[in-house]
Amino acid sequence: MELRHLRYFLAVAEEGQFTRAAARLHIQQPPLSQQIQELEQELGFALFMRQPRGVVLTAPGETFAARARSVLLELDNAVVHARRVAQGQIGTVRVALTSSAAFHPLTPTAIRNFRNMYPEVAIEMNEVNAAEIIEMMLNGRADAAILRKPVETPTGLRFELLTEERMLLVLPVGHRLVSSRAVPLKQLANESFIFVRRPGAPGMYADFIRACQSKGFEPNVVEEVPRMVTAINLVAAGGGVSLVPASMHRYHQESVRYCRVTGDQAFHAPLHLVTRHDLQSPAASHFREALLTFVHQHPYRE
Structure with a gap:
């Protein structure tokens, strides 16, 4: 029959x-x-x-x-x-992102715009560090990712710059440098730094460390933590100072202060969209196109 x-x-x-x-x-x-x-x-x-x-x-x-x-x-x-x-009208897009990428206002706004364009496409979001993101993308456990600087750039993955923002120094309330609108780099020689673990965010602090070395000192890293939010919490508790992207300056405002660092260069934190070159999911392709179009039409301004 x-x-x-x-x-x-x-x-x-x-x-x-x-x-x-x-x-x-x-x-x-x-x-x-x-x-x-x-x-x-x-x-x-x-x-x-x-x-x-x-x-x-x-x-x-x-x-x-x-x-x-x-x-x-x-x-x-x-x-x-x-x-x-x-046609990518329905389906699921699995998005991995770092905590600092999730804090950037561009991320939720661009994703909300995609939801409005494709209301029947489900979005599964997973917050992990940069190293885990690369592994998830290579293993096919994520369709797209938003991160700062990648651990590595495998040939099978596409890295596209969405925007850049300034890095800010995070100081506990009452710190001797709080009154400064911008802190000269050389005044940080004796500070205790809290950074995100470099296996999880290896490129975030590279420029800063090199700039410190050019000024004749090695930054004293007293603790490495898994998330930038954790670093800010430790600064608030008096555990040291840190650097974070400017978009995180609204966090813990009652306990920390954010200010710029002056030196030979400005320190910036990029925001990248990561997708596979061999995208199999039409919905994932639409996600990439929608985010890139949104960023082009609504460029981020510090």
């Missing part, structure tokens, strides 16, 4: 006549009659009672017609659903 047999059968059942059914199906009447006879032989019972002016369904024919309509409707729905998946 083939799907065409079901369509032929239902056309005859709905038209009540082989001639009209054949015209509707754009085939000749004799082949249509032959197809129905073959279907009846396969089923082992009559589908129609022949009458002078047409045909009517038998009792088993009526039962079979109801199920046949259900089968074809389900098939049509499956085709529509699959087509929408192929």
Whole structure:
């Protein structure tokens, strides 16, 4: 039994006549009659009672017609659903992001814009460090990622700059340098620094460390933590000082102060979108396109 047999059968059942059914199906009447006879032989019972002016369904024919309509409707729905998946109208996009990337106002705004464009695409978000993000992307456990500086840039992944922002020094309330609007780099020589662990964010502090070395001192890193939020919490508790992207300056404002660092260069934190070159998911492709378009139309300003 083939799907065409079901369509032929239902056309005859709905038209009540082989001639009209054949015209509707754009085939000749004799082949249509032959197809129905073959279907009846396969089923082992009559589908129609022949009458002078047409045909009517038998009792088993009526039962079979109801199920046949259900089968074809389900098939049509499956085709529509699959087509929408192929077009990226429905599906799931798995997004991995670092905590500092999640704090940047561009991230939730751009993702909300994508949700408005594709309301039937689900977004699964997972907050991990940069090293884990690269592993997830390479293993196919994430479709897209937003991070600062990657641990590595494997050839299978695409890294696209979304924006850059200034890095700010984080000081506990009451620190001797709090009154400064901008702190000269060389005044930080004796400070105790709290950084995010470099295996998780290896590139975030590289420029700063090199700048310190150029001024004749090595920054004293007393603790490395898994998240920038943790670093700010430790600064608030008097554990040292840190540097974070400017977009995090609203966090813990009652306990810490944020200020710029002056020196031979400004320290910046980039924000990257990471996707695979061989994107298989149409929804993931739309996610990338939507974010890049949004960033182009709404550039971030510090």
